[in-house]
Amino acid sequence: MTETWQEAMAVSGRTARRRVLRVTVPDAAADRATASARADLLAAEEPLGIRVDGTALTLTMRTPGDDVELAAGFLVGEAIVRGRDDIAGMKVCDGTSCGHLDHTDDEIGNIVDVTLAPGVAVSTGARRNFMTTSACGVCGKTSIDDICVLPQAPLSGDETAFAPAMLASLPGKLRAAQRVFSSTGGLHAAGLFNAAGELLAIREDVGRHNAVDKIVGWAVLQDKLPLAGCTLLVSGRASFELVQKAVLAGIPLLAAVSAPSSLAADLAEEAGLTLVGFLRGQSMNVYSGPHRVAIPA
């Protein structure tokens, strides 16, 4: 269940070269500035459409690469797919197979077609996160209950103990593996670690949620769900959405380098997820599920 970051980073097309004018103000008080043209590497951002059983389901702006994993992980995070057996097939649109005749170069490679296994379907409930349908659901129901599709006590059986010193070591490991980040400065990262603190997979994207979807998709396609005993570390903050994705993947501990939102902490508490925030240097804040953080006596 290991993968080197070199393998994870091997897919091309994640950066794009653009011309840039570098402007420097040597003295803020003086009316002077220098400018020089140079090339700069930017994180690539392109739309990815996900089609399920022939019907368009969602569109996300993402960094190209690992698109099949992204689609698979997205479906897990929407509670449509619970394991590899729920997916009959996935393929990236190559411009000839999807029934549309007038493709441009931009679309080819930017659509993933998913075929669900017999008996698996996109239910109305599973669509509650999608903009045009979820809005209706807010009024007349409790907001959190309506947005959230988590099963009852999904993580109660996972009693893995995580050592604080191991957790404190994770941000450094994630940064060390973020080769693309060091060249563009514009990518969020998500890393999956086992209870010993070993990096299992890392993914990067312009969207934090996409990076997590790619991690979960990597796992589901290898039939590794639920990800019991694992830690998911994200480079930024922890939102409600990321808590939901972690729980649906069976991950017992979500850690963020920055702050969680109030709703992230509330949902984590409700779902039995251990939520760690401000994981920096030698310290961290535990917002929920502290029983899994093993404080030595």
Next chain:
Amino acid sequence: MTETWQEAMAVSGRTARRRVLRVTVPDAAADRATASARADLLAAEEPLGIRVDGTALTLTMRTPGDDVELAAGFLVGEAIVRGRDDIAGMKVCDGTSCGHLDHTDDEIGNIVDVTLAPGVAVSTGARRNFMTTSACGVCGKTSIDDICVLPQAPLSGDETAFAPAMLASLPGKLRAAQRVFSSTGGLHAAGLFNAAGELLAIREDVGRHNAVDKIVGWAVLQDKLPLAGCTLLVSGRASFELVQKAVLAGIPLLAAVSAPSSLAADLAEEAGLTLVGFLRGQSMNVYSGPHRVAIPA
């Protein structure tokens, strides 16, 4: 057209107090850790539904506060509203006025009802950014053209010159005004400045796009669109989505403390927006529209 940040920060409910276990690892090599319980302020995150002429349009996870502005700015960013006159009325659902009888406490205050002026409507094209409809649009058209609803050369008439020294001063001004950020560490900020570098408005949110929608909404409700001669500064990176929102609000210069994506740079170039990234310390990168950055001879 000025507003103090104290006014902008005055709305309550933007933070929530939660119990947290603070864990410190004094020595990474040793199997020791200390833990203490304390209270922590988190950025509040709650769903906001936006209804237009009685029909649910979208749902966003946002930090409560400035919700009417958020809804107004969102509609500008979707090219549905072009000015204050396009909006006949807006109100926050108080649990009695929206025709639903079984409200819970969670929903009250979390839905904004918008009534458009006669002749203004949510067109099919304007919905292309919404998940369930936009996906269909990707296949069969050029991706950028299809996702984007920008008018032709929207900013070509704005020839404001921005001084590099003034631009370099903006991140410090934004940080100084971010009182909520300093207490929670979890909020994105967007600030609107005039060409002299004076702060006109600041908004914060768990979502970067929401902070920008709140700024644009503040402006449209005061009938200040287009925001000619202004700079919009965002605390993180610049995505395709933010470029689109800036252009539709008539803002000629978008600056980001971190990196833009490739698509952000491409769209900015196409729309004639000046896009500045890595605005830090005494330097910056200009990715498009360098003619507006006034390099002293």
